[in-house]
Amino acid sequence: MNKWVLLIGDLVMLYLFALIGELSHNKFTNPLGTLGTAAPFIIVWLVIGFLAGIYKMEHYNNFGTMFKKTALLWLIAIPAGLGIRALSTGEIPLPFFIVTMISTFILLFLWRTIYVWVNKRRNA
Known part of the structure; x- marks a missing residue:
């Protein structure tokens, strides 16, 4: 599989997150x-992800590396996305965060x- x-x-996952929230x-x-x-x-997610090299395929040969790279991006990008959202909504309540x-x-x-x-199984 590729990047x-x-x-x-x-x-799709980030869109699904928004869709589930809107529907709920x-x-x-x-x-x-x-x-x-x-x-x-x-x-x-895309800007920070590309700057951090998150779509380099060598990060996806094992679960540990994927988890570390994804966790770092997630810890930065999702709160930053919430910050941008706060600019239009005025606030981010703690439960929403x-x-x-x-x-x-x-x-x-x-x-x-x-x-x-799947990537590991295809490359095995």
């Missing part, structure tokens, strides 16, 4: 609106664990 599959999966709060209007909700997270961190952790790490598992 584009990984990148698309990351984007009855705020869903349309798919493009959800993209707007996800945009701060997607933009920061906590739910965002937990939800994105689960979605991104689940996806990336599956990616490494």
Whole structure:
């Protein structure tokens, strides 16, 4: 598998996070609106991710390396995305911060664990 599959999966997970949030709060209007909700997270994830070299394939040969690289990006990018979101909403309540961190952790790490598992099986 290649970096584009990984990148698309990351984007899908961040979009899914926004979609689940909108649906759970009855705020869903349309798919493009959800993209707007996800945009701060997607933009920061991609910018910091590419600057940090997160899409170098050597990071995805084992779970430990993937976890370390992803954890570092997640710890920086998700709070930064929340900060950008706060510019438009005015605030980020603590419960929203906590739910965002937990939800994105689960979605991104689940996806990336599956990616490494499939990648290892294909290369075995």
